[in-house]
Amino acid sequence: MSEQLDAYRVAQQPYYRPVADEVELFEAAYSVRMPMMLKGPTGCGKTRFVEHMAWKLNKPLITVACNEDMTASDLVGRFLLDANGTRWQDGPLATAARHGAICYLDEVVEARQDTTVVIHPLTDNRRVLPLEKKGELVKAHPDFQIVISYNPGYQSLMKDLKQSTKQRFGGLDFNYPEHAVEAEIVAHETGVSADVAGKLVGIAERARNLKGHGLDEGISTRMLIYAGSLIAQGVAAQAACRVALVRPITDDPDMRDALDAAVATFF
Amino acid sequence: MSEQLDAYRVAQQPYYRPVADEVELFEAAYSVRMPMMLKGPTGCGKTRFVEHMAWKLNKPLITVACNEDMTASDLVGRFLLDANGTRWQDGPLATAARHGAICYLDEVVEARQDTTVVIHPLTDNRRVLPLEKKGELVKAHPDFQIVISYNPGYQSLMKDLKQSTKQRFGGLDFNYPEHAVEAEIVAHETGVSADVAGKLVGIAERARNLKGHGLDEGISTRMLIYAGSLIAQGVAAQAACRVALVRPITDDPDMRDALDAAVATFF
Amino acid sequence: MSEQLDAYRVAQQPYYRPVADEVELFEAAYSVRMPMMLKGPTGCGKTRFVEHMAWKLNKPLITVACNEDMTASDLVGRFLLDANGTRWQDGPLATAARHGAICYLDEVVEARQDTTVVIHPLTDNRRVLPLEKKGELVKAHPDFQIVISYNPGYQSLMKDLKQSTKQRFGGLDFNYPEHAVEAEIVAHETGVSADVAGKLVGIAERARNLKGHGLDEGISTRMLIYAGSLIAQGVAAQAACRVALVRPITDDPDMRDALDAAVATFF
Amino acid sequence: MSEQLDAYRVAQQPYYRPVADEVELFEAAYSVRMPMMLKGPTGCGKTRFVEHMAWKLNKPLITVACNEDMTASDLVGRFLLDANGTRWQDGPLATAARHGAICYLDEVVEARQDTTVVIHPLTDNRRVLPLEKKGELVKAHPDFQIVISYNPGYQSLMKDLKQSTKQRFGGLDFNYPEHAVEAEIVAHETGVSADVAGKLVGIAERARNLKGHGLDEGISTRMLIYAGSLIAQGVAAQAACRVALVRPITDDPDMRDALDAAVATFF
């Protein structure tokens, strides 16, 4: 592995609490360098899982937050103007492929559907990346693996991965952890007591039941950690929940009342 | 904090009249560097509040007025051509993250939905900003915080923040102040008497009741300050209200008559 | 005020015939640097009014004819390539703000709605213009004022100012002048007799009554001045009216006959 | 007048056969530099008329064929990269305004509606052209005049001049000439006999009656000249009419039969 990737090493072990056999399956997938696709709702820990696996496998991790304006050049690289003319600069995907990192394309459905086509030659047995503008064919480093994530709840007619892309990946499902596990996570990350953490999880569970009945998304683990952090700072629990759990997810007055009532039940 | 941010220091204490516990909640949020989202109608004081908090926390403030043409590069930075080739220039978000400012994205829903994805890595526990074009991973300065604002009244199917963005922020609601507080603000900012200020607020309150019944928006505190300024300049109150309160918000003749009549009731 | 603005000084007093108290109101607004918005139909004298006020206030005037392709950079400025690399060039808005001119954005609704967001920081108490690409925060010169104009008749769902923009401006309404005033203007500008000028205004008044009944717009003062100029050149009155008043505003045969008949009534 | 415009002088008198008083009206309009708008169907002689007037007035003529991709820069000018950095190059409109030519924008409705806004400051009493990118305000040369043309038959909801543009121009209508005049033109331009020219005009008149009844446009004078040219080359009249008159305007078999039959009636 090249020193170019030093900045992308995961220095400290990221806290990750396994839910099922996802760690073992990912290790097996990595051993045959199978491209992986992580599915699950916002804020349930997909990114954290990839960081954990990169640390466990001792491989550098290059994360790309995908967006609609991302072009193939943003992934693959481009020529920059230099004092001596143009100079090629690898994009994050080319850097990862050339030097051997795990390349994680976060929220890949945000990217334009056909931009994702550029990853195809890296996902079949060829494992190459053609830099067409440079006229170079990069053979992927043996350590290279590609991982993508997306939220099936966002799927729409306009934004979905093509079947020809999906079929190139193994799939792992993620969801919010069970009550005890999630409370353990919240307590560990914020320093609040197990009791407070449990109450926060209880509020989240009520909100998740409202998903599809007035809420687009439930309250995520990440939001619970925000609320816990405010409480640990001395903010009153109800105010902390209002700021971190209720206000961010809905502007609907009735839904706010329902959620505020749920908060009041616990605190 | 670097001297690069000197121009972004808030030199004098901005006048801000707290309405509830928003100052304390923001301080707690800043202490854990929680990203914050301010919601509320046009001209009710969101921008002033952020300036006040930046002054109170003694942190520089970089404000970005978001618009539909804003690209990720406008936030993150770009290469400029120089006598010696290309030179990287940080955008406002990268400047704030690197040197430790509060970065305030005003009217963030105006930005293209997926441009806002570039702020994601700064809003979770990683607190990094990948400069993909430069191949650099900026670790956020400990002082850095991100604040966004939007007007829920503008929300539409086309323009709304994604749930995966919203969930990364704590939320604070803003609205027009109560009668006495708003009159105090108008008098303080324009120099008109408490009596005149109270009448102006009275007119505004009538107009706000028409919101949704022929008016898209009510008369804001900012508009009252404009009207008060004209009156303080010696303009007759009715003319000042016509120019500063009525003409700007509607071209509908009936609605204008109704508002002019409301003005005549007070002056 | 800098010599950079010499070219934008209004050298000679522009002829302007006040209709009501618009001159005094504008002076008061300028004294508190309130941003102003002029509303009214095409060709009724809005641009002339601004030129007159700039002359009266002895301030330079920078006029920008807005259009749909105008980008924020066209207003704010951009980097140009130079022998020594890139050089920043202020756009008209930055020039006006930096050196102290009145900046007049003509037909502002033509600009893309969100491009107008760049003027926001200049229209509240901050009075700053962030040059984000340059990383500079221009504090507006004390003489700077911003004035916009638009034609409410053009308002449509697609093209209207946002409420958050409108609320940042005081408003003045304009319309075609009364008969005697308009005839005085036409005679003054073209050199035709008061009698001929009065007849031309009479024709215009008939046409304006047809607005909304087959005509999109009435005949404007500017068009009357065109017709008067042709008559002063020796063109027969009927031919002059045909060329300058009737042919430009409609291709509908019936409407043309009606207007030609109106012309024949007077000449 | 500058030598920069030598290439745009009309060297030889263009053949033009006046139909009514359009030559005198244009001369009067030019004497007060009134912007002119020529309306009429395809191929009826508008371009030829402008060339004739430029020759008669002894002014250079710069013609711009408008199209949908034309930007404001294409009209106004742009910076080009040079050995010593950037160099400004006037566009055709700036060249005409600066050095004193008649600028003719052919088929102006093809241009994007708002691109045409850049001509506004040249069409009112200011007669200036702001080169915003260069920061220069060009005062129009006294000889400068602007002329536009369009085909009202093309008007659609998407493509029409804005009223605020139309009102800045005097209007002249054009149509196909009367039988004897058109035959004289065809004979003059192609060398065919008066008899043959008359028959060709006869065919055209029949086709023009079908406009709106299966034909989008009639047969234009220009097409008759093409047919006459082929006949003068020795091509059989029926074949010449098939190639030059019938095949170009319709692919509909019935309409072709009708037009072929009309041809057979005459030849």
Next chain:
Amino acid sequence: MSEQLDAYRVAQQPYYRPVADEVELFEAAYSVRMPMMLKGPTGCGKTRFVEHMAWKLNKPLITVACNEDMTASDLVGRFLLDANGTRWQDGPLATAARHGAICYLDEVVEARQDTTVVIHPLTDNRRVLPLEKKGELVKAHPDFQIVISYNPGYQSLMKDLKQSTKQRFGGLDFNYPEHAVEAEIVAHETGVSADVAGKLVGIAERARNLKGHGLDEGISTRMLIYAGSLIAQGVAAQAACRVALVRPITDDPDMRDALDAAVATFF
């Protein structure tokens, strides 16, 4: 004629089998440099005809395959960056006009409708091409002629030539040749026997009858030549027809069966 066009000379006589008087009509059109428009279905020989005529008239031929992304600059030319600044490079249309070639715009309806406006000044009596970006007015070389082709079957509301463009061209219709002629062409081009060639044409004729009844296009002469070439290589006739005639034009199982059955009738 300049040596710049040497590469565009048609070195060897292209095989072309006239169907009617199209060769003579094109020669007459060229003698008066009338712009020509060739209409007809895919693969019926339009391109071959133009090559044949260029060879016969001994003029160089510049062919441009039009596409939707073609800009006016692609036809006219652009500035390129050079060691000494910018250098102008003529596009194919400017090259042809300046040095005297036949310029053939293949499938011109694919180009954006208004891009085709740039050819207008070359198609009327002016015969000029304004290089607006360069500020040059190219007078067309006496040998220059413009030829366009299109497939009327593709005409749609979105893609059709404007009448003002069509009227600038003479028209020639093309279609598949008669049985004997087409068989002669297939035999000549592939080397198969007259018997095999006749059978291939027979299959094509059956398929052409299905156009509009399940097939978008019939089997073209070009496809027959492909099939014949495979047969001449020793491929079995049924397999050759399957690969070259049936699979390319339809994915519909029933239609494939019908076409395969037609093949079996002959072979």
Next chain:
Amino acid sequence: MSEQLDAYRVAQQPYYRPVADEVELFEAAYSVRMPMMLKGPTGCGKTRFVEHMAWKLNKPLITVACNEDMTASDLVGRFLLDANGTRWQDGPLATAARHGAICYLDEVVEARQDTTVVIHPLTDNRRVLPLEKKGELVKAHPDFQIVISYNPGYQSLMKDLKQSTKQRFGGLDFNYPEHAVEAEIVAHETGVSADVAGKLVGIAERARNLKGHGLDEGISTRMLIYAGSLIAQGVAAQAACRVALVRPITDDPDMRDALDAAVATFF
């Protein structure tokens, strides 16, 4: 063949198991350099087939994964800025045509329909590629052949090849292999036993029957190879099938249950 193509040589014989006479037909097509079009579902072996043929014919292979943002320049080439000005760089299509490679455009329907027009001059008897921006006409190397692939299941109104493109290619159909052949392929590629391979194929066959009844695509051979690889790594068969076969192709709970049940039948 030039050394520029060395990187594109297929070094080792790619494993390919013929299904019918496709190898012979492709050889015959190559012998007359007929452009070829491969049709078939995702992951059935089209790309592998082309690699096999390139190896068998001993020709270099340049593969281009097509996408919606691909411009003609991406295929043909562009000017790059160099220390000495601009330098032309051939795109993959120009490289293949100039030096003699098989150029394989994978998933060509993803490219913008009219971008594919640039390949037309290479697919008829001219076999040339005009580099319009460079003003060069590349004559194709005798070894050059063009091959395209697409998945008819993706065909839609928006995305389909034009008939005028399709007719320039011979066509070969591909599909999933028969049971025994596919099991042989899976066993060969993964090292699992014939028994396990047969079970995997059995699962795939059940899933393929659900295509169109809740599944957009069936399970491809490539996915079976992924599943086999995991099993060969020691992952339990059911978990391997869940990760590699079921999760990637559907998020629908019922469909997942059906597929999981099918897996349980075999393992």
